Amino acid sequence: MKKMIIFDPAMCCSTGVCGPGVDPELLRVATVLNNLKSNGVMVERYNLTSNPQAFVDNKIINELLNSDGVDILPVILVDNKVVKTKGYPTNEEFCALLDIPEDYLKVAIKKATLNVKPKSCGCKGGCC
Numbered sequence: 001m002k003k004m005i006i007f008d009p010a011m012c013c014s015t016g017v018c019g020p021g022v023d024p025e026l027l028r029v030a031t032v033l034n035n036l037k038s039n040g041v042m043v044e045r046y047n048l049t050s051n052p053q054a055f056v057d058n059k060i061i062n063e064l065l066n067s068d069g070v071d072i073l074p075v076i077l078v079d080n081k082v083v084k085t086k087g088y089p090t091n092e093e094f095c096a097l098l099d100i101p102e103d104y105l106k107v108a109i110k111k112a113t114l115n116v117k118p119k120s121c122g123c124k125g126g127c128c
Contacts, residue, residue, distance in 0.1 A: 001041070002078055002098050007061050009073035010048040029088045032105055039104040048073065
């Protein structure tokens with residue numbers, strides 16, 4: 001399986017729901033990553049604010065930051081190769097880069113089931 005690492009710019013959280021306004025792009029990416037995780041696809045993600053050492057330790061990112069500055073972020077690596085800079089992959093790009101089906105990005109909704117007899121409403125004595 002391919003290995004994707006996302007190096008985010010400095011921000012307070014990766015979901016986009018903090019601060020004065022919601023960033024729909026960050027929310028989309030967080031949702032995609034959550035759906036990938038639920039399908040067994042792990043994507044590493046590092047935020048410059050909370051994980052600065054990851055930026056220092058990764059030679060590729062360190063060199064990019066030294067040559068281009070923080071405006072290059074976010075940077076997306078797949079199998080230690082830069083595949084995208086200055087933006088997040090689209091849903092289609094996530095699928096192509098990770099070689100996964102589009103179904104992996106869809107939210108799976110589980111149906112709730114009640115353990116009651118079919119003709120009963122589930123109340124004691126059958127009366128609500």
